[in-house]
Amino acid sequence: MAQNPLEAALAAPQSPGILDRRLVIVTGKGGTGKTCVVAALALAAARAGKRVLVVETGLGEAVPPLLSPGASPVGYAGRELQPGLTALHIEPYEALAEYVGLQFGMRAMTDLVFRNAAFRQLMDASPGWRELITLGKIWHLREQERFDLVVVDAPATGHGITFLDVPRVVISAVRAGPLRRHASWVEDMVQSPDETLLLPVALAEELPARETAELVTRLREDVGVAVDRVVVNAVARSPLPPGAPDLAARLARLPAQLDCGGLPAPPVLAACLGHAVSRAELNRHYRDLIGRETGLPVVELPYLDGGVSGPDDLERLARALVEPPVRIAAESTS
Ligand SMILES: Nc1ncnc2c1ncn2[C@@H]1O[C@H](COP(=O)(O)OP(=O)(O)OP(=O)(O)O)[C@@H](O)[C@H]1O
Numbered sequence: 001m002a003q004n005p006l007e008a009a010l011a012a013p014q015s016p017g018i019l020d021r022r023l024v025i026v027t028g029k030g031g032t033g034k035t036c037v038v039a040a041l042a043l044a045a046a047r048a049g050k051r052v053l054v055v056e057t058g059l060g061e062a063v064p065p066l067l068s069p070g071a072s073p074v075g076y077a078g079r080e081l082q083p084g085l086t087a088l089h090i091e092p093y094e095a096l097a098e099y100v101g102l103q104f105g106m107r108a109m110t111d112l113v114f115r116n117a118a119f120r121q122l123m124d125a126s127p128g129w130r131e132l133i134t135l136g137k138i139w140h141l142r143e144q145e146r147f148d149l150v151v152v153d154a155p156a157t158g159h160g161i162t163f164l165d166v167p168r169v170v171i172s173a174v175r176a177g178p179l180r181r182h183a184s185w186v187e188d189m190v191q192s193p194d195e196t197l198l199l200p201v202a203l204a205e206e207l208p209a210r211e212t213a214e215l216v217t218r219l220r221e222d223v224g225v226a227v228d229r230v231v232v233n234a235v236a237r238s239p240l241p242p243g244a245p246d247l248a249a250r251l252a253r254l255p256a257q258l259d260c261g262g263l264p265a266p267p268v269l270a271a272c273l274g275h276a277v278s279r280a281e282l283n284r285h286y287r288d289l290i291g292r293e294t295g296l297p298v299v300e301l302p303y304l305d306g307g308v309s310g311p312d313d314l315e316r317l318a319r320a321l322v323e324p325p326v327r328i329a330a331e332s333t334s
C-alpha cells in the first residue's frame, strides 16, 4: 500500500548525526583546516558527554597544543587532555611492533628488529603497510569500546584515498590467512555507514569545489565509505549589518578630504569595506558551488580573524559543526 509523505518520512532510515557515529575520519586537501575540525569535533563530543578519542596520523602532533595550550606530546600511548577527551598519535613503526607483538607474543624481540636500520630501509620502500597498520590500530582502539567516538585526523587527500583504499587492495591480493582476515575487519569498519563517517573539509575557493566533488565520488564508489555532509571551512561573513548593502558606495561618494575623526579618508574606508564584502560574496558563491557539485548538505564554519589558536576559537567552530547541515538549493535557471 502506498505511504503518504509523512509515513514515508517516518519510515525512512534516519542518517545518524555527526556525534552519533563511532568513527569520524576527517580528510581534505592540505591546509583546509582538517586538524582544527578534528579538535573542534572532539570538543563538541566531549561537551555532549561522550568519551572521545582523537587520533593523529601525521608526522607531528598538532591537536594537543590546540586543545590544551602548553600540553606536552601525547605520543603513541595517548593521554587524557581534558575530562572525556583523550588524544594519541599513531606512529606506524610503533603500531607495527605492537601488532607483531600481539600476534606472536615477542614484543622485546620485535622492538629490537624494528630498530634495525636495514629493516627500516626495507619497510620504507614497501607501499601500503603504514596505512593498513594505522587503520588496524584504529580498528583495535574502536573494538576496545573505551571510547564512544574516535575522531581521526587523516592524511591530506591524494594520500587520503590511499589511506582508506589499502584494505581493499590487500583483500584482493591476499587469498587467505591473518593478513586478509585483519584487512577485511578494517574494511568492514570503513564500510559501516551507521558507525563510520568520512568528513571532507574544503575551503570556499575556486579549485576545491570540483576537487571535493571528485573526492566524494571516489570515496563513495571505490572505498564504500559513508559521506553525508561536507564541511566548508573559513567562510568570511560580510561586515555589513543587514539593510546597509550600499554602505561602501555611499562612503565612496563622500568628499575625499572629509574629516572622519582620525579614521582614514572615505575612499580608503570604502575600499576596505568593498574588499571585505566581495570576499564574503565570493566565499558564499563557492560554498554553494561545493554544495551543488558534491550533492551534499554543507556545514559552514566561519572565518576567524587571527586563525584558530586555542580553546575559545575551537568552541566557536564546535558550535557550528554540530548544527544540522544545510542543503544548497539548485541554481535558479530563470
Ligand atoms: N575557520 C578558520 N578561520 C581562520 N583560520 C583558520 C580556520 N580554520 C583553520 N584556520 C587556520 O588555517 C591553518 C590550517 O589549519 P589546519 O592546520 O587545521 O589545516 P590542516 O588541513 O590540518 O593542514 P595540514 O594539511 O597541513 O595538516 C591554521 O593556521 C589554522 O589556524
Ligand SMILES: [Mg+2]
Pocket (backbone or CB within 6 Å): 034, 035, 058, 062, 153
Ligand atoms: Mg593537519
